[in-house]
Amino acid sequence: MQLKLKITVAAAIAAAAGVSLAQDMIVKIGHVAPVSGAQATYGRDNENGARMAIEDLNAAGVMIAGKKVKLELMAEDDAADPRQGAAVAQKLCDAKVNGVVGHLNSGTTIPASKIYHDCGIPMVTPSATNPNLTKPGYKTTFRLLANDNALGAGLAFYAADALKLKRIAVIDDRSAYGQGVADVFKKIAASKGITIVDEQFTTDKSVDFMSILTAIKAKNPDGVFFGGMDAQAGPMLRQMEQLGLTNVKYFGGDGICTNDLIKQSAGAKTLDNVICAEGSASLVKMPGGTAWKKRYDAKYPGQFQIYSPYVYDAVNVLVDAMKRAGSADPKVYLSKLADTNYKGITTNVQFEPNGELKNPAMTLYTYKADKKVALN
Secondary structure, eight states, rough: OOHHHHHHHHHHHHHHHHHHHHEEEEEEEEEOOSSSSSTHHHHHHHHHHHHHHHHHHOOOOOEEETTTEEEEEEEEEOOTOOOHHHHHHHHHHHHSSEEEEOOOSSSHHHHHHHHHOOOOOOOSSSOOOEEEEEEETTEEEESSOHHHHHHHHHHHHHHIIISOOOOEEEEEEHHHHHHHHHHHHHHHHHHHTTTEEEEEEEETTTOOOOOHHHHHHHHHOSSEEEEEEEEHHHHHHHHHHHHHHTTTTEEEOTOOOOOHHHHHTOGGGGGGGGGEEESSSOGGGGHHHHHHHHHHHHHSSTTOSSSHHHHHHHHHHHHHHHHHTTOOHHHHHHHHHHHHHOSSSEEEEEOOOOEEEEEEEOOOEEEEEEEEEOOO
C-alpha cells in the first residue's frame, strides 16, 4: 500500500511538472543577415549578437503575463541579396515569429520591411542606415542607430572643416546603402565648398578598381569617398597604393568601418588615410560596451566587427516590449515597442514616431598601426 502511494505521488508530481512545462510560452525571434558571401563576416557577427542575447535572456528567466518564456532564435541567411531577403522575410512571416531583428543591409531591409508590415510583425534593424527605410511610415519598422543623413553629413563636415579638403572624388557601389550615403556626402560636401571632381560607380561584388582609380587620379583629388562595404574597400585601398594615391584621404560610412578592413587591405599604407563613421558611440563610450565586448570576445574570439552590440540590444528591446505589454502577440506589444525606454548596452533606446532612434550618436574612426581608433 505504501509503495503504491509513493508511485501515485511520484506520478502526480511528474504530471504536474509536465503541465508546467507544457504551459511555458515559446517566443520565436527571427534574425536575418548575410552569413554567406562577401559580407559573411558582418552577418556572423550579427548572428552571434542575437544568439548571445537569447542565451542571456533564457538564463536570466523571462516571464510574460505570469508565464515562463523560452526564447528561440530563427536565424536566416539573405546573402545580402534583396530577392533572397524578401523570400526569407516571407518565410519568417509564414512561421509566425514574434518579432524580427534585421536585416543587415539597406538593400535587403527596405523591401523586407514592407513584407513584415503586411504580415504585422515588428522588425528592428541594427545596421541598415538608408533614410528611405522609415519614409513609408510603417509602424512595424524601427532602427537602432543613426541613418546615412547623419553619417554622410558628419564625414563631409570633417573633410571640409577639420581637414580643409577642396577636391574629392566619389565612388559608390550602386546599392541602396552605398548610393544613399554617397549622395548625402556629395550634397553636404558641395554646400561646404568642396568640389566633387569625379563620380564613379562599381558593384558590391567587384574587386578590380584600377580603371576607376586611374580616371580619378587624373583629376588630382585630395580625397576619395566610397559608398560601399569593406569587401570592396580593402582591395580598393591596395590598388590606390599601387597607383601612388598614398596621400589621398579615404572616406566611408559604417560599411567600411570594420576591424576586417585591416585584413582586407592587406598591409596597404593607404589604410592610414581612412576616415569612417559609425552611427553610435564608440564601444568604450557605450553604457555597457566594454564589459559586453569582453564577454563577446570570450564566446566568439576574433569575430567582432561592428553591429553585434546593436543586435544584442534589438533582441532585448523586443522582449522588453513584450514583457511590458504582457503579451508576445505583435498586435498587442507593438504599441509598447513604439514607446520603448530601454537602457541598453549601446545607448538608452527610445524611438521617434517614425521608428528612428532618438538622439543617435555618431563616431568617426581612423586606423593607426593596424588598429581602429576613435577620433571623437
